[in-house]
Amino acid sequence: MNHQALISELKRMLPPESVLHDREDLRPFECDGLSVYRQLPMAVVLPGTVEEVQKIVRLCREHEVPVVARGAGTGLSGGALPLANGLLLSLAKFKRIINIDVENAMATVEPGVRNLAISEAAARFGLYYAPDPSSQIACTIGGNVAENSGGVHCLKYGLTVHNILMLKVVTMEGELLTIGSQTLDAPGYDLLALMTGSEGLLGIIVEVTVKLLPKPERAQVVLAAFDDVARAGEAVGAIIAAGIIPAGLEMMDRLAIQAAEDFAHAGYPRDAEAILLCELDGTHAEVSEYIMKVRKILTDNGATEVRTAKDETERQLFWKGRKSAFPAVGRISPDYYCMDGTIPRSQLPRVLHQISSWSAEYGLAVANVFHAGDGNLHPLILFDGNKQGELERTEEFGSRILDLCVEVGGTITGEHGVGVEKIDQMCTQFKGPELNQFHAIKAAFDPSGLLNPGKAVPTLHRCAEFGAMHVHHGNLPHADLERF
Amino acid sequence: MDGISLQQQVLQAIEDRAPLRITAGGSKSFLEQKTEGIAIDVNAHRGIIEYDPRELVLTARSGTPLSDIENALAASGQMLAFEPPHFGSAATLGGTISTGLSGPRRPYSGSARDFVLGCKMLNGRGEIASFGGQVMKNVAGYDVSRLLAGSHGTLGILLEISLKVLPRPASSITVSRECSKGDAISIMSKFLSRPYPVDGACHDGERVHLRISGSEQAVKEARSKIPGDMLPDADVFWHGLREQTLPYFHRPGTLYRIAVKPSTRPMHINGQWLFDWGGAQRWLYSVEDTETIRHQVALSGGHVTAFRNGSNSTPLTPPLFALHQRLKASFDPLEIFNRGYIFKTL
Numbered sequence: 001m002n003h004q005a006l007i008s009e010l011k012r013m014l015p016p017e018s019v020l021h022d023r024e025d026l027r028p029f030e031c032d033g034l035s036v037y038r039q040l041p042m043a044v045v046l047p048g049t050v051e052e053v054q055k056i057v058r059l060c061r062e063h064e065v066p067v068v069a070r071g072a073g074t075g076l077s078g079g080a081l082p083l084a085n086g087l088l089l090s091l092a093k094f095k096r097i098i099n100i101d102v103e104n105a106m107a108t109v110e111p112g113v114r115n116l117a118i119s120e121a122a123a124r125f126g127l128y129y130a131p132d133p134s135s136q137i138a139c140t141i142g143g144n145v146a147e148n149s150g151g152v153h154c155l156k157y158g159l160t161v162h163n164i165l166m167l168k169v170v171t172m173e174g175e176l177l178t179i180g181s182q183t184l185d186a187p188g189y190d191l192l193a194l195m196t197g198s199e200g201l202l203g204i205i206v207e208v209t210v211k212l213l214p215k216p217e218r219a220q221v222v223l224a225a226f227d228d229v230a231r232a233g234e235a236v237g238a239i240i241a242a243g244i245i246p247a248g249l250e251m252m253d254r255l256a257i258q259a260a261e262d263f264a265h266a267g268y269p270r271d272a273e274a275i276l277l278c279e280l281d282g283t284h285a286e287v288s289e290y291i292m293k294v295r296k297i298l299t300d301n302g303a304t305e306v307r308t309a310k311d312e313t314e315r316q317l318f319w320k321g322r323k324s325a326f327p328a329v330g331r332i333s334p335d336y337y338c339m340d341g342t343i344p345r346s347q348l349p350r351v352l353h354q355i356s357s358w359s360a361e362y363g364l365a366v367a368n369v370f371h372a373g374d375g376n377l378h379p380l381i382l383f384d385g386n387k388q389g390e391l392e393r394t395e396e397f398g399s400r401i402l403d404l405c406v407e408v409g410g411t412i413t414g415e416h417g418v419g420v421e422k423i424d425q426m427c428t429q430f431k432g433p434e435l436n437q438f439h440a441i442k443a444a445f446d447p448s449g450l451l452n453p454g455k456a457v458p459t460l461h462r463c464a465e466f467g468a469m470h471v472h473h474g475n476l477p478h479a480d481l482e483r484f
Numbered sequence: 485m486d487g488i489s490l491q492q493q494v495l496q497a498i499e500d501r502a503p504l505r506i507t508a509g510g511s512k513s514f515l516e517q518k519t520e521g522i523a524i525d526v527n528a529h530r531g532i533i534e535y536d537p538r539e540l541v542l543t544a545r546s547g548t549p550l551s552d553i554e555n556a557l558a559a560s561g562q563m564l565a566f567e568p569p570h571f572g573s574a575a576t577l578g579g580t581i582s583t584g585l586s587g588p589r590r591p592y593s594g595s596a597r598d599f600v601l602g603c604k605m606l607n608g609r610g611e612i613a614s615f616g617g618q619v620m621k622n623v624a625g626y627d628v629s630r631l632l633a634g635s636h637g638t639l640g641i642l643l644e645i646s647l648k649v650l651p652r653p654a655s656s657i658t659v660s661r662e663c664s665k666g667d668a669i670s671i672m673s674k675f676l677s678r679p680y681p682v683d684g685a686c687h688d689g690e691r692v693h694l695r696i697s698g699s700e701q702a703v704k705e706a707r708s709k710i711p712g713d714m715l716p717d718a719d720v721f722w723h724g725l726r727e728q729t730l731p732y733f734h735r736p737g738t739l740y741r742i743a744v745k746p747s748t749r750p751m752h753i754n755g756q757w758l759f760d761w762g763g764a765q766r767w768l769y770s771v772e773d774t775e776t777i778r779h780q781v782a783l784s785g786g787h788v789t790a791f792r793n794g795s796n797s798t799p800l801t802p803p804l805f806a807l808h809q810r811l812k813a814s815f816d817p818l819e820i821f822n823r824g825y826i827f828k829t830l
Contacts, residue, residue, distance in 0.1 A: 101745075101747075102677055103673045103676075103677070103746075103747035104673070104676070104745045104746055104747050105676045105677045125677065126677065126678065126679075127677055147623065148623050148627070150621050154620060154621055155620060158594065158598065159621065161598075161627065161630065162594055162598050171803075175803045177801075177803060177804060177807070178801075178804075179804075181743075181785075181786075181787065182745050182785055183743040183744055183745060183764060183785070183786050183787065184590065184591060184595070184743060184761065184764045184765070185584075185595065185634075185743055186787070187787055187789070187798040187799075187800060187827060188800050188804065188808055188827040189631060189634070189635055189639075189808055189811060189827070190584070190597055190630055190631050190633060190634055190635070191631075191804075191807070191811075193597060193627045193630035193631050193633075194626055194627060194628075194630075194631045196627060197623045197626070197627055198626055202626075212677070214676075214677055214678050214679040214680075215679065216679050217679050237538035237539075238538075240537075240538055240540060240651075241537055241538050241560075243561055243651035243652070243654060244651070245650065245651065282679075282681070282698070282699075282702060283679060283680075283681065283698075283701075283702050283705055283706070284705070285699075285701035285702055285704065285705040286681070286698055286699045286701055286702035286705070288701065289699045289700065289701040289702070290699065342617075342619040342620070342621045342622055343619065344536075344539050344541070344618055344619060345538065345539055346536060346538065346539060371621070374619070374620040374621045375619050375620060375621065376620075376621045409617065409618050409619070410617065410618075410619050410622075411617050411619055411621075411622040411623075411624050412624050413622075413623050413624050414619070414621035414622060414623065415621055415623060416623075417623050418623070418624055418625075422624070426624060426625065429624050429625075430624075430625060431613075433607065433609070433611035433612065433613040434613045434614065434615060434625065437607065437613055437615075437628065437814070437815065438625055438626055438628075440814035440815070441626050441628070441811065441814055443810075443814065444807065444810035444811045444813070444814045445807065445810075447810075456625075457625065457626075
C-alpha cells in the first residue's frame with residue numbers, strides 16, 4: 001500500500017481532523033525535546049478512543065507501516081522522533097482523568113493527562129502523585145511510563161515504576177492487554193516492570209492507574225556551602241549513614257552555582273565550590289527533628305555555611321535556583337550539551353576530578369548539577385556550535401563521560417532514556433547476551449518489529465554514532481520548562 | 485560453587501535437552517508447582533559481594549542466606565524494607581527474589597521487586613547476562629531484573645542480585661484495638677491516604693494492629709493521635725505474621741491468599757480470615773470450592789492463589805498467556821528451567 005492509499009484508508013476510519021498529512025501540519029511533530037534530530041513522519045494520527053488506536057495499529061500491521069507513539073514530546077533522548085516511512089500516533093486526545101479512588105489512594109487516567117494535572121486533581125483529597133520530572137507541567141503520564149521518568153524525589157519516593165499499578169496497552173497486533181492490576185500485584189510475570197521504561201517499543205499505553213501518596217504535612221530545605229566538592233559528597237553519605245532519607249538531595253558545583261545565582265538570585269553563596277540542597281519532608285515533629293540532625297551533620301562534615309529556609313518563600317527560592325540551572329547555563333554559553341549518567345555516589349570525587357581534567361584537555365567548561373541522593377549526574381558541557389569542530393569534540397568528551405559512568409559501576413542514562421541519543425553508548429554498557437535478550441523481548445511483544453523501531457536498543461551489527469542533546473544559543477525546546 | 489560451574493551444568497543440560505529444577509534453601513518449596521528435571525542447587529553460590537551502607541546498595545550471590553544479609557544490614561542500622569518472609573532458616577536471597585514475596589511493610593515501602601536494582605543471571609542459552617546495575621536510577625535497556633523478581637526461576641538462574649536497602653526506623657510501636665472486620669477495613673484505608681508514619685496494618689480476626697515507625701518524634705506524635713492500646717512484644721507479632729507462625733496459621737486445610745483493593749468490604753466467603761497489608765492481602769482458610777472463592781474474589785476485582793496445601797493460581801487471559809509463553813521462550817527457548825511450571829490460561 002502506498003502512502004496516499006494508507007492516508008485515504010486512515011481518513012476513512014477516523015474523523016477527518018484526526019489525520020494530519022500536510023507538511024505544515026506535520027512540522028510540530030518533527031522532533032521531541034531533543035531537537036537536534038528532526039524528521040517529518042508520513043502522517044500524524046490523533047485517535048480519540050482505544051478502538052481507534054486498535055484500528056490504526058491493525059492497519060499499520062497489515063501494511064507493515066512502523067508506528068511511533070508520542071505524548072507531549074518533552075522527552076530528551078529522541079524516543080518520539082518520527083520515522084519518514086512511519087505513522088506518528090499522538091495520544092494528545094486521551095486527556096481524561098477517569099477516576100480518583102481516595103479510599104485506595106489511586107487514580108486512573110488516560111495517557112495524555114499531564115503529570116502535574118494528576119497531583120492537582122488529587123490535591124483536594126490531600127493526595128499527590130510522587131514522581132516529578134522537571135517537565136511535569138507539560139509531560140504526560142503515558143510518556144512518563146514509557147521513559148520510567150524520575151525527578152528530584154526519587155531517592156525517597158522512587159521512579160515511575162514504583163508508583164504505578166496497572167496499564168492498559170494496545171499491542172502492535174491490535175490487542176488490548178491489561179498489565180498489572182489495581183491490587184498490589186498481579187498473576188504471572190511482572191510485565192508492568194517490563195513495560196515501564198520500554199520507550200514505546202513494546203506497546204501503546206492507553207490507560208494508566210497510578211498510586212497516590214498522602215501529601216506530607218511539611219517540607220523544609222537546608223542549604224549548605226562547601227569549599228570542596230568531595231567534602232560535599234562526604235556530607236551526603238553521612239546524612240544517609242545517619243539513617244535519614246531526604247525527600248530531595250541536590251548538589252551543584254561552582255560554575256553551576258554562579259550561573260544559577262546570576263539567573264535566579266536565589267541567595268546562593270557565589271564563592272562556594274559546591275552547595276547541597278537537602279529537602280526533608282514528613283510530619284511536623286519529624287521534619288523538625290531531622291533538620292536539627294542534618295544541620296549538625298553538615299557542619300561536622302565541613303560545611304562553611306548552613307542555612308535553613310526561613311519560610312516557604314525562601315524554600316521556593318532555594319529550589320528556583322536549582323531548577324533554573326539549565327537555562328542559566330544556557331545564558332552563559334552559546335550551546336551546552338547535557339549528560340545524564342548515574343554513578344555510585346562514592347565515585348563522585350573520582351568522576352568529577354576526571355571530568356575536570358578532561359575539561360582542561362578539551363578546553364570546554366563543564367557545569368555539574370547532581371541528583372546527589374540517587375547518584376544521577378548531569379554534567380553540562382559548554383561549547384559553541386558555530387566554532388568549527390567544537391560540537392564533535394563536545395560529543396567525544398560527553399561519550400567519554402558516559403563510558404566513565406559505566407566503568408565506575410553506573411549507567412549511561414539515569415532518567416532521560418536511550419531513544420536515538422544514547423543508542424551507541426548502549427554498546428558500552430551491554431554486551432551480546434544482554435542486547436540479544438532485549439531484542440528477543442521486543443520480538444515477544446511485537447513480532448513484526450513495527451513499534452518505534454530503531455530506538456532504545458542497538459543492533460549488534462550497528463552501534464552507530466549519534467549526537468546528543470544540543471542546545472543552540474540557549475534555545476531549549478520547550479524553553480518554558482524547568483530542566484533539572 | 486561459582487557461577488562458572490553452574491553455567492557448565494546448564495550448558496550440559498542444553499546439550500542433553502534435559503530440564504533443570506532450580507533449588508536453593510528449599511524454604512519455599514511448598515509454593516512450587518510440580519516441575520520436572522534434575523535439581524540444580526545454587527545454595528553454594530553464596531556471599532555478599534559488596535555492601536556500602538552509604539550507598540544504600542547491597543550486592544550478593546543468590547545462594548546467600550537471607551539471614552546473613554539481614555544481619556549484615558542490621559549491623560549498619562539498615563534493612564530490607566520489603567520485610568521478606570523467610571519461611572525457614574534456609575531461606576536464600578535467590579529464593580526470596582524468585583518468589584517475589586514481601587512482608588507486612590509492602591503497601592507502605594514497596595515490594596521485593598521494587599528494591600531490585602540489578603542482577604546477573606544465567607539464561608536458557610547458557611549465557612551469563614547482567615541487567616540493571618548498582619544504582620537507583622537507571623533506564624538503560626528493558627527492566628529485566630525486576631521482571632525476574634517473582635518469575636519463579638522460569639526465565640533463568642539468578643546468580644547475583646543488587647538491592648536498594650533502607651535505614652531501619654529509629655523507633656517503632658504498635659497500637660492495637662478490638663474491632664470488627666468492616667471497621668478494620670475503614671481504619672486501615674484511612675491510614676493509606678493520610679500522612680501518618682504507619683508501616684504495617686493488620687486485622688487478625690479480632691483486633692486491628694497498626695505499626696507506627698519513624699523518628700522518635702514522629703512516632704510520639706502519631707501515638708498521641710491514634711487511639712488504642714500499646715501491643716506488647718510487637719516485634720514478635722509482626723514476625724509471626726510475616727513468617728505465618730501466628731496461631732491463626734496453625735490450621736489444617738488450604739490457605740488462600742487473596743489480593744484485593746484495600747477498601748474492599750469483607751467478602752461473604754465462609755472461613756477464617758486474617759487481613760494484612762492494610763486490607764490489600766487477605767488470608768483465608770476455607771473449605772469452600774476454589775472456583776466459588778475465585779468467582780467471589782473476581783467480582784471485587786481481585787485475584788486468589790492457593791498459597792499452602794493447594795495448587796492453582798489465577799489464570800491469565802489467553803492473549804496474556806500467549807505473551808507469557810513467548811516471553812519464557814525469549815529467555816529459555818528449550819524450556820530448560822523449571823519445566824512444567826506454568827502460569828495457567830483461562
